[in-house]
Amino acid sequence: MNRTRFLERLPLAAERPWLGQAGAIGIITIAFAIRYFAAPALPVGYPYVSFFPAIILTAFLFGWRAGTLAAVLGGVLAWYFFIPPSNAFDLSPQVMFALGFYAFVAGVDIVLVDWLQKTNRRLIAERERNAALVERGEILFRELQHRVSNNLQVVSGLLTLQRREVKDEAARAALDEAARRLGLIGRIQRQLHDPNGDRLSLPDYLRQIAADMIDASGKPGIICTIESDDGVVLSPDAAIPVALIIAEVIANALEHGFADRDIGTIAIHVRREPGHIGLTVVDDGCGLPDGFDLAESRSMGLRLARMLAKQLQASFTLSNETGAAARMRLPSEG
Structure with a gap:
């Protein structure tokens, strides 16, 4: 239940974008530190290995704008520190291809996360609308039951009043029975209040x-x-x-x-x-x-x-x- 509520709140800090930007900077800083200290153990050719998860996580937590900021910062850091020649902004065809590949994958990640979150928000809104409709239906159902019961009680009362004007004993007895049964049905109707038909x-x-x-x-x-x-x-x-x-x-x-x-x-x-x-x-x-x-x-x-x-x-x-x-x-x- 707590996990569901957390997912429904995403992206976080939507009304305070500066928090999302700060979160993006913090996550990318951690990703850079992981990639920097893991460099001796990694083979050549994995400049973005820690940045892609950071971009997905940032977009998931703070939305597409923060995810885009994380992608830009991660791309610049990877370009300068981890794409040969290191410590330089080289613009050779190979580097341009690597950066283009990075931009494409990062863009797809951000778009997919944003699409999933929008779908989730639409589902939440639809669920809330359905819940409101169900509640309204229950209220209308109970009101209908109440009105039907009241109308039956009114008819029963009218029959009882009409009985006073009837002199024939058989007719009076028939009206008594009819009034009693209508009154009973009215009382029963009050108990049949479950709109789900349970x-x-x-x-x-x-x-x-x-x-x-x-x-x-x-x-x-x-x-x-x-x-x-x-x-x-x-x-x-x-x-x-x-x-x-x-x-x-x-x-x-x-x-x-x-x-x-x-x-x-x-x-x-x-x-x-x-x-x-x-x-x-x-x-x-x-x-x-x-x-x-x-x-x-x-x-x-x-x-x-x-x-x-x-x-x-x-x-x-x-x-x-x-x-x-x-x-x-x-x-x-x-």
């Missing part, structure tokens, strides 16, 4: 739904427990259908299973099975009526639950145990 932790998701349902029921003595295998997740596309099914089961338990009392327990079990997720909701209420048949039930909520389960390619059953027990088995995505 899958949701199913136990946490169900825990919040159960808490909302119990709070809305006005029966704080009802306790909901959740037991789950580790790492059970749910795709956002399946979140609302699963939530509506579980909410319908919990609503039935609160309305019918605990109709005559304000205390009780609802236990939700989440199990990972090969290729599937198993969900069980069991209450300790009065249970299902005798002769209950889910397929023949006229309950709008239970018919909706069956329809949603079918859309998810999931199984959905109701039976009696300590109270009513609902079981759902839906395909897992991994």
Whole structure:
């Protein structure tokens, strides 16, 4: 991480070119000293052996201007001290060729380093623009989710108000159910806030739904427990259908299973099975009526639950145990 930040700062001292020039002089001085003291060990014909790395390093650290200064200083020092005849500025054809070769290689080095640094700066700028776009997208996504949730809550409220003008009991009950479900979808929508489409932790998701349902029921003595295998997740596309099914089961338990009392327990079990997720909701209420048949039930909520389960390619059953027990088995995505 530190190395990445250092590379992003290059070239150094861009706003203070005199520092880059001083750095170029210092690096070339070191390169000259290395070449001077290594001269006895080097064969004839390597006048630039320490200057080329110095030019690349200078251009890399301080930019092309400092690199050019280093190239000029290195060329002059090599010409005078290390190109025969030494200690002279000879202009023979051989010396001119050697200097031309040096200028070409040094120029290519500086151009390549400068091109790489410009490319790096463009990549940094593009990354920053992308990060800004991602942040803006997340803000817009959350705002959209918030507005959708609020609109659903408004529609739910309007239905509740309209119910007061309706005299027919069946119509009033239908409006109540519609308002309750729209309110539930609005609360669910607030939880689906991940703009990346990441899958949701199913136990946490169900825990919040159960808490909302119990709070809305006005029966704080009802306790909901959740037991789950580790790492059970749910795709956002399946979140609302699963939530509506579980909410319908919990609503039935609160309305019918605990109709005559304000205390009780609802236990939700989440199990990972090969290729599937198993969900069980069991209450300790009065249970299902005798002769209950889910397929023949006229309950709008239970018919909706069956329809949603079918859309998810999931199984959905109701039976009696300590109270009513609902079981759902839906395909897992991994």
